Amino acid sequence: MLPPGPGLPSPLQMSLYMADPLSFLRKQRKRHGDTFTLRMSGMGEFVFVSAPEDIKRIFNAPPDALHAGEGNDVILPLVGSSSLVMQDGAEHIRLRRLLLPPFQGERLNTYAGPMREVAHASLEQWPVGKPFPLLPRMMSLTIEILLRSVFGIEGQEELALFARRFPRLVDSIASPLYLLPALSGVDVFQKVPWLRASKMKREVDEALYALIAHRRAQPADPRRQDMLSLLLESRDEAGQPLTDRELRDALFTVIVAGYETTAIGMCFTVERLLCTPEALARVHEELERVVGGEEIQAEHLGQLEYLDAVIKEALRLRPVVPLVSRRTKVPFELSKYTLPPETMLVPGIALTHLREDLYPEPDRFLPERFLGKKPDPYAWLPFGGGSRRCLGMALSLFEMKVVLATVLRRAKLRMASKRPIHMVRRSIMFAPSGGMPVVLDEVRPRSSQPQKQVA
Ligand code: HEM
Numbered sequence: 001m002l003p004p005g006p007g008l009p010s011p012l013q014m015s016l017y018m019a020d021p022l023s024f025l026r027k028q029r030k031r032h033g034d035t036f037t038l039r040m041s042g043m044g045e046f047v048f049v050s051a052p053e054d055i056k057r058i059f060n061a062p063p064d065a066l067h068a069g070e071g072n073d074v075i076l077p078l079v080g081s082s083s084l085v086m087q088d089g090a091e092h093i094r095l096r097r098l099l100l101p102p103f104q105g106e107r108l109n110t111y112a113g114p115m116r117e118v119a120h121a122s123l124e125q126w127p128v129g130k131p132f133p134l135l136p137r138m139m140s141l142t143i144e145i146l147l148r149s150v151f152g153i154e155g156q157e158e159l160a161l162f163a164r165r166f167p168r169l170v171d172s173i174a175s176p177l178y179l180l181p182a183l184s185g186v187d188v189f190q191k192v193p194w195l196r197a198s199k200m201k202r203e204v205d206e207a208l209y210a211l212i213a214h215r216r217a218q219p220a221d222p223r224r225q226d227m228l229s230l231l232l233e234s235r236d237e238a239g240q241p242l243t244d245r246e247l248r249d250a251l252f253t254v255i256v257a258g259y260e261t262t263a264i265g266m267c268f269t270v271e272r273l274l275c276t277p278e279a280l281a282r283v284h285e286e287l288e289r290v291v292g293g294e295e296i297q298a299e300h301l302g303q304l305e306y307l308d309a310v311i312k313e314a315l316r317l318r319p320v321v322p323l324v325s326r327r328t329k330v331p332f333e334l335s336k337y338t339l340p341p342e343t344m345l346v347p348g349i350a351l352t353h354l355r356e357d358l359y360p361e362p363d364r365f366l367p368e369r370f371l372g373k374k375p376d377p378y379a380w381l382p383f384g385g386g387s388r389r390c391l392g393m394a395l396s397l398f399e400m401k402v403v404l405a406t407v408l409r410r411a412k413l414r415m416a417s418k419r420p421i422h423m424v425r426r427s428i429m430f431a432p433s434g435g436m437p438v439v440l441d442e443v444r445p446r447s448s449q450p451q452k453q454v455a
Pocket residue numbers: 068084085096253254255257258259261262265320321323324325382383384385386387388389390391392393395396
């Protein structure tokens with residue numbers, strides 16, 4: 001038997017969820033307790049979970065007990081069948097071991113300089129004195145950072161080509177023309193080759209395979225620190241490198257998973273800061289103390305403790321991805337229930353982040369909650385968790401810090417209107433309403449101090 005839930009007809013549950021997911025979920029938790037079942041018209045039953053002990057059981061379950069990859073069928077035609085997000089079990093573990101190292105640790109430090117430069121260049125293009133939506137600006141910035149740091153692309157022409165085509169392609173999957181057939185397992189790009197999106201995908205694929213071939217043909221260069229170069233050197237336990245197909249799918253996946261999410265996370269952080277002047281003042285004071293007249297460098301980041309807490313609190317209160325899912329493959333014990341195989345389990349990220357027992361006054365923006373504390377991975381989960389935790393978590397937090405520190409030091413920003421910004425659904429994400437209109441009153445000059453060598 002599944003946990004209790006609302007007795008409403010499933011089309012009504014679906015409509016109420018779609019209209020205002022967060023307040024509908026909060027109401028159900030209040031009424032039915034920590035674990036409850038929603039019935040969504042045409043999509044089946046979903047068991048929502050928000051208690052840290054249940055989330056811990058889910059994130060620590062053996063890889064064969066719970067699957068995540070099969071829930072991602074809808075993006076299969078875009079990311080490809082060798083993408084990490086499509087795998088489960090042993091193949092997921094093998095691929096993740098190959099892909100993870102370039103996205104972690106010390107090597108991130110080499111990206112601080114390029115990330116900062118992209119942020120400066122972007123900021124100088126923002127209009128002064130009139131309202132503009134921040135989200136598209138942040139999206140162009142994050143895509144350029146990924147193209148430089150992950151793909152290792154430097155040529156302006158090549159950067160422009162990918163930076164133009166990727167977002168249009170990713171956007172096309174939100175269209176009903178793509179979504180409706182994809183939900184029934186049809187690869188629109190294959191079946192309807194004359195569609196603009198299909199043509200664009202072929203062109204992007206050709207450019208990606210050409211990039212991979214070009215890199216393979218070059219002798220290994222230890223000075224190259226982009227992730228594609230590192231991935232070309234990766235070997236699995238049997239000594240096998242990644243195939244061209246696996247590399248193409250990995251590059252595509254990183255773009256699909258990484259550029260909008262990070263841009264939205266930065267917008268919401270700016271929004272919370274502009275609405276909380278005392279927190280913004282404290283960020284400025286910290287930047288002045290730690291960075292002073294220099295340019296921001298990797299070595300400053302560890303000392304920006306308040307900015308770090310601000311980003312964590314913004315991701316708690318405005319989680320970009322509001323939920324993750326796992327499908328049970330065996331009978332699965334969860335609190336007092338034994339859930340049958342093929343049950344959809346949904347760790348509710350947004351729901352967990354708003355629990356009063358974990359975060360007193362949960363609706364308030366209080367970065368101090370995270371000062372000097374490591375977040376509990378079963379209570380703070382904007383990047384999901386367990387063996388499926390976001391591959392780009394370290395990269396994304398690093399990038400958010402470098403870009404926000406660069407922008408906030410130079411830009412005098414304010415919200416464009418007093419109307420509150422809401423979280424609105426954007427495919428599987430929550431994004432700021434209206435693209436988050438802001439006004440840039442002034443751009444201060446870059447620091448005049450001579451720059452140290454970038455780490
Ligand atoms: C604020 C920014 C981001 C947020 C909020 C976010 C969130 C998430 C979440 C919730 C998941 C699912 C985890 C789970 O099922 O437990 C995920 C998976 C993933 N993310 Fe991110 N992400 C962000 C940025 C990035 C970036 C920058 C990259 C790549 C460079 C990336 C690559 C991936 C990949 C490849 C997966 C699939 C992991 C797997 O299935 O093993 N993400 N992300």
